[in-house]
Amino acid sequence: MAEGLRERKKRQTRQYISDVATGLFLERGFEAVTVAEIAEAANVSVNTVYNYFPAKEDLFFDRSAGVADRLARWVRGRDAGESAARAVLRELRAEVEAVSPRVGLFEGYDRFMRVIHEAPALRSRLWSLQQEIHDTLEAALREETGAADGDPLPDLMAGQICWVHQAVFVTIGREMLAGRKPAEVSREALVLLDDIEDLLSEKVLNYAVRGAA
Amino acid sequence: MAEGLRERKKRQTRQYISDVATGLFLERGFEAVTVAEIAEAANVSVNTVYNYFPAKEDLFFDRSAGVADRLARWVRGRDAGESAARAVLRELRAEVEAVSPRVGLFEGYDRFMRVIHEAPALRSRLWSLQQEIHDTLEAALREETGAADGDPLPDLMAGQICWVHQAVFVTIGREMLAGRKPAEVSREALVLLDDIEDLLSEKVLNYAVRGAA
DNA sequence: CTAAAAATTTGGAGTTGTTGCAAAATTTCA
DNA sequence: TGAAATTTTGCAACAACTCCAAATTTTTAG
Numbered sequence: 001m002a003e004g005l006r007e008r009k010k011r012q013t014r015q016y017i018s019d020v021a022t023g024l025f026l027e028r029g030f031e032a033v034t035v036a037e038i039a040e041a042a043n044v045s046v047n048t049v050y051n052y053f054p055a056k057e058d059l060f061f062d063r064s065a066g067v068a069d070r071l072a073r074w075v076r077g078r079d080a081g082e083s084a085a086r087a088v089l090r091e092l093r094a095e096v097e098a099v100s101p102r103v104g105l106f107e108g109y110d111r112f113m114r115v116i117h118e119a120p121a122l123r124s125r126l127w128s129l130q131q132e133i134h135d136t137l138e139a140a141l142r143e144e145t146g147a148a149d150g151d152p153l154p155d156l157m158a159g160q161i162c163w164v165h166q167a168v169f170v171t172i173g174r175e176m177l178a179g180r181k182p183a184e185v186s187r188e189a190l191v192l193l194d195d196i197e198d199l200l201s202e203k204v205l206n207y208a209v210r211g212a213a
Numbered sequence: 214m215a216e217g218l219r220e221r222k223k224r225q226t227r228q229y230i231s232d233v234a235t236g237l238f239l240e241r242g243f244e245a246v247t248v249a250e251i252a253e254a255a256n257v258s259v260n261t262v263y264n265y266f267p268a269k270e271d272l273f274f275d276r277s278a279g280v281a282d283r284l285a286r287w288v289r290g291r292d293a294g295e296s297a298a299r300a301v302l303r304e305l306r307a308e309v310e311a312v313s314p315r316v317g318l319f320e321g322y323d324r325f326m327r328v329i330h331e332a333p334a335l336r337s338r339l340w341s342l343q344q345e346i347h348d349t350l351e352a353a354l355r356e357e358t359g360a361a362d363g364d365p366l367p368d369l370m371a372g373q374i375c376w377v378h379q380a381v382f383v384t385i386g387r388e389m390l391a392g393r394k395p396a397e398v399s400r401e402a403l404v405l406l407d408d409i410e411d412l413l414s415e416k417v418l419n420y421a422v423r424g425a426a
Numbered sequence: 427c428t429a430a431a432a433a434t435t436t437g438g439a440g441t442t443g444t445t446g447c448a449a450a451a452t453t454t455c456a
Numbered sequence: 457t458g459a460a461a462t463t464t465t466g467c468a469a470c471a472a473c474t475c476c477a478a479a480t481t482t483t484t485a486g
Binding site for chain 2: 120124127128152153155156157159160163166167171192195196198199200201202204
């Protein structure tokens with residue numbers, strides 16, 4: 001029990017630093033806030049900040065843990081008789097229809113978007129995240145389909161499915177940044193999802209169907 | 214006439230600095246070479262380097278000018294009765310079949326790939342380049358099809374076509390990095406191109422067909 | 427409860443990319 | 457040749473990030 005105390009304190013400091021940082025970023029932009037300022041505002045030394053976060057960007061994206069394997073999880077959890085792509089489309093539609101903050105549909109998301117938009121370092125991180133999403137999805141598809149080692153299909157299919165995901169996210173981000181209301185953007189995204197599904201070939205829509213009856 | 218002299222000299226210095234830099238990068242890696250070293254090796258001050266190149270990464274990617282609008286150019290130059298996607302597929306096949314250095318099919322490309330692979334800053338630049346390619350292609354598609362302002366299709370189609378391009382490039386890069394011979398990789402890429410075309414829907418393959426008879 | 431042990435925080439010095447500015451060197455032009 | 461424009465350079469500075477050893481705090485053992 002005595003051990004849990006230090007752990008808890010560490011998590012608290014970490015969280016606090018991250019909160020203070022995001023607050024400052026939202027207020028003044030990513031590049032305009034210096035790590036030294038963050039440290040000072042959090043009553044901590046600069047070195048302590050770097051103890052918890054390997055880089056400045058990690059202070060901003062701390063909340064987005066568990067996003068990297070979202071697509072892979074959705075695919076692994078697809079229904080019987082459902083393909084990988086259709087599972088992702090279904091889950092995406094559910095999130096969008098529910099106006100879920102998990103897909104950026106909440107009042108104030110535009111402030112986050114603005115910070116990202118203006119900071120190349122943060123955009124770079126998002127691309128890196130996309131890469132991770134792709135790789136975990138490809139691995140999942142390989143496992144689920146038992147594809148041979150040299151088979152290029154899991155890679156290509158992961159590419160197509162990630163494209164779906166990305167197209168929705170980019171559109172939501174763009175519209176929210178433009179000041180639209182979450183409910184509006186939700187409706188628009190649902191139409192977009194139909195357009196997107198329309199552009200996918202049967203081969204993609206029927207890949208990795210979970211065998212069952 | 215007298216004016217051309219200074220211009221020429223500037224281009225020479227610029228080229229020389231870039232050459233020296235890429236040489237060092239290929240030899241020892243991007244991060245291991247410092248800008249100060251490059252300047253010294255090129256008999257120039259650090260400030261002069263920054264006079265010509267806005268950032269260290271630009272020293273490496275100086276050769277890749279004109280890549281950003283390649284897809285847009287291919288689409289604009291498509292044949293009568295040919296769609297945007299098919300034009301890109303045709304041009305890609307031609308480059309791959311010709312074992313063209315423009316698509317990375319040359320002895321020694323693995324050395325470039327290794328440098329990029331090990332330097333996050335350079336990979337980040339490539340993503341940024343992809344974004345540019347996408348945006349110029351989208352603009353071209355909008356112009357060519359005369360799509361309405363709110364039409365999401367040019368964006369989506371650009372996404373699909375860029376995906377084709379990217380999938381080919383990534384595969385070539387991966388295989389070259391693994392030490393394969395250009396001729397081998399060329400053959401493999403042609404098969405991949407067939408796989409890719411197979412995954413595109415008719416809607417994509419028939420978008421932006423150039424009107425003619 | 428206290429002292430040693432383990433982990434965390436901190437200060438300080440240093441490296442690198444990058445920018446700004448004014449002086450110096452070079453090129454162009456009258 | 458000399459003035460004007462331009463390029464190059466040196467210098468100072470800032471910010472992200474790393475390394476290291478000292479100081480502080482927390483845990484644990486006696």
